[in-house]
Amino acid sequence: DTEVTQTPKHLVMGMTNKKSLKCEQHMGHRAMYWYKQKAKKPPELMFVYSYEKLSINESVPSRFSPECPNSSLLNLHLHALQPEDSALYLCASSRLTGYNSPLHFGNGTRLTVT
Amino acid sequence: RKEVEQDPGPFNVPEGATVAFNCTYSNSASQSFFWYRQDCRKEPKLLMSVYSSGNEDGRFTAQLNRASQYISLLIRDSKLSDSATYLCVGGGSQGNLIFGKGTKLSVKP
Numbered sequence: 518d519t520e521v522t523q524t525p526k527h528l529v530m531g532m533t534n535k536k537s538l539k540c541e542q543h544m545g546h547r548a549m550y551w552y553k554q555k556a557k558k559p560p561e562l563m564f565v566y567s568y569e570k571l572s573i574n575e576s577v578p579s580r581f582s583p584e585c586p587n588s589s590l591l592n593l594h595l596h597a598l599q600p601e602d603s604a605l606y607l608c609a610s611s612r613l614t615g616y617n618s619p620l621h622f623g624n625g626t627r628l629t630v631t
Numbered sequence: 632r633k634e635v636e637q638d639p640g641p642f643n644v645p646e647g648a649t650v651a652f653n654c655t656y657s658n659s660a661s662q663s664f665f666w667y668r669q670d671c672r673k674e675p676k677l678l679m680s681v682y683s684s685g686n687e688d689g690r691f692t693a694q695l696n697r698a699s700q701y702i703s704l705l706i707r708d709s710k711l712s713d714s715a716t717y718l719c720v721g722g723g724s725q726g727n728l729i730f731g732k733g734t735k736l737s738v739k740p
Contacts, residue, residue, distance in 0.1 A: 614726070619665050625673075
């Protein structure tokens with residue numbers, strides 16, 4: 518069982534829709550992440566939050582907007598997405614940012630943009 | 632040179648075989664490394680952490696060679712259920728963790 522919970526598991530949205538992905542962890546981790554993964558590729562880092570502040574934005578288009586309401590929650594707001602944004606979106610957490618703390622992943626949200 | 636590189640495979644091995652994957656890294660400041668296992672259409676799951684020279688857990692052994700800057704994962708007595716993609720993760724130059732491209736393993740009966 519994963520200790521990082523993501524909802525929804527699957528999402529289909531049109532290019533004009535606005536939707537949000539949600540992630541929750543109760544391990545007391547202070548770093549939370551959003552990754553995007555396409556088929557047969559490794560996870561690609563999008564955003565990092567450290568102590569509830571955005572610390573890394575990997576030049577992600579503004580149609581993806583992250584939010585960290587508190588230390589346990591992480592959201593990803595989606596607006597005006599393109600079909601090429603269809604992918605598996607993974608949330609992860611770690612005790613701290615940096616090299617020494619492994620990432621713990623949620624089950625992911627499989628997003629299809631039509 | 633990419634920061635973390637892996638042989639993508641695929642590795643096709645019979646049940647019971649021993650198989651080894653290598654992963655090279657370029658950031659000599661990286662202190663810790665991790666191996667993740669990812670099944671098709673599932674999230675990556677942490678398999679092993681490597682903080683010093685190596686780590687062993689049952690049939691799995693991870694070794695770190697700092698002089699040559701590579702990490703290896705050895706799987707002994709392969710099971711059908713070991714079939715998956717194995718991702719090597721190390722520290723990048725920007726202070727975050729970097730994934731290798733993954734090595735696909737298929738264990739055949």
